[in-house]
Amino acid sequence: xxxxxxxxxxxxxxxxxxxxxxxxxxxxxxxxxxxxxxxxxxxxxxxxxxxxxxxxxxxxxxxxxxxxxxxxxxxxxxxxxxxxxxxxxxxxxxxxxxxxxxxxxxxxxxxxxx
Amino acid sequence: xxxxxxxxxxxxxxxxxxxxxxxxxxxxxxxxxxxxxxxxxxxxxxxxxxxxxxxxxxxxxxxxxxxxxxxxxxxxxxxxxxxxxxxxxxxxxxxxxxxxxxxxxxxxxxxxxxx
Numbered sequence: 001x002x003x004x005x006x007x008x009x010x011x012x013x014x015x016x017x018x019x020x021x022x023x024x025x026x027x028x029x030x031x032x033x034x035x036x037x038x039x040x041x042x043x044x045x046x047x048x049x050x051x052x053x054x055x056x057x058x059x060x061x062x063x064x065x066x067x068x069x070x071x072x073x074x075x076x077x078x079x080x081x082x083x084x085x086x087x088x089x090x091x092x093x094x095x096x097x098x099x100x101x102x103x104x105x106x107x108x109x110x111x112x113x114x
Numbered sequence: 115x116x117x118x119x120x121x122x123x124x125x126x127x128x129x130x131x132x133x134x135x136x137x138x139x140x141x142x143x144x145x146x147x148x149x150x151x152x153x154x155x156x157x158x159x160x161x162x163x164x165x166x167x168x169x170x171x172x173x174x175x176x177x178x179x180x181x182x183x184x185x186x187x188x189x190x191x192x193x194x195x196x197x198x199x200x201x202x203x204x205x206x207x208x209x210x211x212x213x214x215x216x217x218x219x220x221x222x223x224x225x226x227x228x229x
Binding site: 002004033035042043044045048056058090092097098099100101102103104105106107108 | 160166
């Protein structure tokens with residue numbers, strides 16, 4: 001158990017819908033990362049937040065957005081869903097976001113878009 | 115841009131045999147390198163990491179990795195594989211672009227273990 005929690009574990013929805021994925025980082029960690037894992041693209045970085053502020057963006061679509069709240073939990077919002085958005089979405093957290101910091105991964109949310 | 119290559123998509127070894135999983139990276143500065151393992155239906159667990167110092171790093175579950183700057187490699191090794199090691203293994207480099215250290219992952223190597 002990494003200490004990072006993600007809900008829900010599974011999500012099945014239809015094209016065009018909007019969903020919200022939730023992540024609670026490890027106690028004391030200020031930095032949260034979101035990654036997408038798909039068969040064709042592999043593991044890709046989406047976005048990072050540090051202490052409530054966006055720090056970096058990766059290959060995140062404009063239909064996707066995220067935020068980190070004062071209690072440091074984070075939400076990833078996916079809208080106008082397409083079949084290709086079906087993937088495993090991971091949240092990771094680290095103490096401060098430095099290069100040598102270990103990123104601890106949650107169990108993931110498996111999103112299926114029908 | 116940084117990149118990580120894991121040349122072997124799938125490796126099969128017999129239980130008790132030695133294991134080496136290859137990883138090559140492309141990164142200009144001194145890299146921060148990681149190996150993660152993902153069991154079916156599970157998240158990613160850190161096996162070990164390198165960011166400075168001794169080029170041979172020890173990790174959990176009996177794994178070790180050696181950083182070779184001249185070869186841009188960070189290969190993962192284990193002297194004797196157990197059936198429970200069957201999983202997918204990912205090599206990653208922490209990219210320091212734009213003040214962040216997001217991980218860039220290789221495509222992964224799936225390990226199968228024959229009893």
